Amino acid sequence: MKRIEFLKTLGLGLSAGGILSSCMGDGDVVPVSEIADFGNALKIPETIYNATSLASKSLKDTIINGKSSSYLGYGPGILGPTIRIKSGNSLNLNFKNQLSEHTNIHWHGLVIPAEMDGHPDQMVMANNSFDYKFAVNQAAGTNWYHPHIHEITGRQVTQGLAGLFIVESNEEKALNLPTESFEIPLIIQDKRFNDDGTIKYKPNMDEKMNGYMGETILVNGTFSPFLKVSSNLYRFRVLNGSSARIYNLALSNAASFYIIGSDGGILEKPEVVSSVLLSSGERLDILIDFSKVPLNSEIFLESNQFSGMGTAQGTQKFKILKFIVNKQGESNFKVPLSLIPIQKLSGSTQNRNFSLKMKMLSLNGGMHRINNKVYKSGRIDETVSLGATETWEFDNSTGDEPHPMHIHGVHFQVVARSGGRNEIQPHEKGWKDTVLVAPKEKVQVIIKFTQKGKFVFHCHNLEHEDDGMMLNFEVK
Numbered sequence: 001m002k003r004i005e006f007l008k009t010l011g012l013g014l015s016a017g018g019i020l021s022s023c024m025g026d027g028d029v030v031p032v033s034e035i036a037d038f039g040n041a042l043k044i045p046e047t048i049y050n051a052t053s054l055a056s057k058s059l060k061d062t063i064i065n066g067k068s069s070s071y072l073g074y075g076p077g078i079l080g081p082t083i084r085i086k087s088g089n090s091l092n093l094n095f096k097n098q099l100s101e102h103t104n105i106h107w108h109g110l111v112i113p114a115e116m117d118g119h120p121d122q123m124v125m126a127n128n129s130f131d132y133k134f135a136v137n138q139a140a141g142t143n144w145y146h147p148h149i150h151e152i153t154g155r156q157v158t159q160g161l162a163g164l165f166i167v168e169s170n171e172e173k174a175l176n177l178p179t180e181s182f183e184i185p186l187i188i189q190d191k192r193f194n195d196d197g198t199i200k201y202k203p204n205m206d207e208k209m210n211g212y213m214g215e216t217i218l219v220n221g222t223f224s225p226f227l228k229v230s231s232n233l234y235r236f237r238v239l240n241g242s243s244a245r246i247y248n249l250a251l252s253n254a255a256s257f258y259i260i261g262s263d264g265g266i267l268e269k270p271e272v273v274s275s276v277l278l279s280s281g282e283r284l285d286i287l288i289d290f291s292k293v294p295l296n297s298e299i300f301l302e303s304n305q306f307s308g309m310g311t312a313q314g315t316q317k318f319k320i321l322k323f324i325v326n327k328q329g330e331s332n333f334k335v336p337l338s339l340i341p342i343q344k345l346s347g348s349t350q351n352r353n354f355s356l357k358m359k360m361l362s363l364n365g366g367m368h369r370i371n372n373k374v375y376k377s378g379r380i381d382e383t384v385s386l387g388a389t390e391t392w393e394f395d396n397s398t399g400d401e402p403h404p405m406h407i408h409g410v411h412f413q414v415v416a417r418s419g420g421r422n423e424i425q426p427h428e429k430g431w432k433d434t435v436l437v438a439p440k441e442k443v444q445v446i447i448k449f450t451q452k453g454k455f456v457f458h459c460h461n462l463e464h465e466d467d468g469m470m471l472n473f474e475v476k
């Protein structure tokens with residue numbers, strides 16, 4: 001039975017503008033506002049090598065309509081600095097929680113000991129601090145950090161707590177990829193604003209089901225941004241830092257671009273695409289070549305329409321960022337023919353299956369479930385042997401909502417997808433930690449567990465996650 005029919009059966013679909021509206025299909029989602037003039041210079045977060053301190057705080061920033069308002073961030077403005085570290089080095093970071101509530105930091109994409117991972121149990125209470133200390137021993141790639149407290153992750157991330165965490169390596173450096181002013185982070189998020197310029201986060205029942213979406217797209221916390229570029233090759237580190245919205249990223253001149261990396265590192269070779277779906281929590285490392293573009297042209301990074309992702313997303317094409325190509329080329333970066341070899345994982349010794357299903361009768365939370373279970377802090381749902389290689393299948397074959405599934409403490413490889421798109425996507429040909437499982441799809445990933453302890457895996461639609469679509473696994 002489709003969700004809408006089920007709701008009608010339950011007698012829940014009768015209130016105008018309530019649950020029914022978001023279940024009726026395409027066109028009922030908060031549309032992205034198209035009044036933007038793209039007149040604000042894209043903010044670039046400060047880069048800090050081997051950061052030693054970070055604080056979560058409430059602060060003032062001016063994001064929309066010139067109004068200075070309160071947001072959350074790791075300072076000085078909304079969001080946080082880009083932390084960079086070379087693989088092989090250790091992070092030794094004192095984190096101060098200057099919020100009036102508890103929070104923590106999950107290092108999304110870092111394969112680090114469980115006690116440093118930012119499990120929802122590992123809370124840093126208001127006005128307390130915690131030392132995150134861990135060695136970074138993994139491939140070069142684009143990771144990020146954000147709070148991970150059960151039931152309030154969506155609110156804290158939406159209010160501004162997120163930042164990039166970039167791992168570098170010698171192998172990557174040898175590729176001579178665009179760097180310095182030719183390497184740009186793009187944290188894409190959708191927000192809803194109150195009249196006073198503050199961010200509104202109050203998901204109602206249907207928004208808890210679909211995910212909370214905003215009418216305003218920000219990039220690096222910048223409303224309606226532009227970026228001046230020269231006619232060169234550029235590298236963009238793209239993060240979908242939104243709560244729920246999926247983007248179908250493309251260029252307005254329909255030009256191809258090159259995917260060179262995803263969540264867990266660099267691909268084996270550049271994948272040439274003209275669009276790519278990016279769900280919440282996923283990252284992309286892409287090269288865009290502006291060298292053939294006439295001077296003074298304007299090109300938009302946009303999200304094209306798409307289908308097959310449930311009722312909530314894809315109905316609209318909208319602009320995200322304006323590139324203004326205003327200078328002759330001034331560098332010699334080239335797209336490498338090959339990148340970094342990836343060892344294919346094999347030797348899986350156990351299969352686990354996780355069904356992603358709704359349970360509509362749980363009206364006080366816990367509608368989104370994994371194997372019919374809602375997250376419980378003290379319960380270990382799966383036990384895995386340290387060093388084991390396993391195949392996990394996420395089964396959304398009866399679902400009508402997309403679920404980007406994220407596993408902590410590991411990187412994995414996508415080995416199969418059936419029932420929907422039926423193929424491994426270009427950006428899924430490398431190491432991943434978050435994979436989009438669309439309605440009707442089953443997706444299999446192969447994982448090697450190298451870190452001991454208790455971790456979570458969950459849907460990275462933050463409303464689904466906060467609703468309890470998350471389980472614990474222990475590696476021992």
Ligand SMILES: [Cu+2]
Nearest residue numbers: 403459461464
């Ligand atoms: Cu989900």
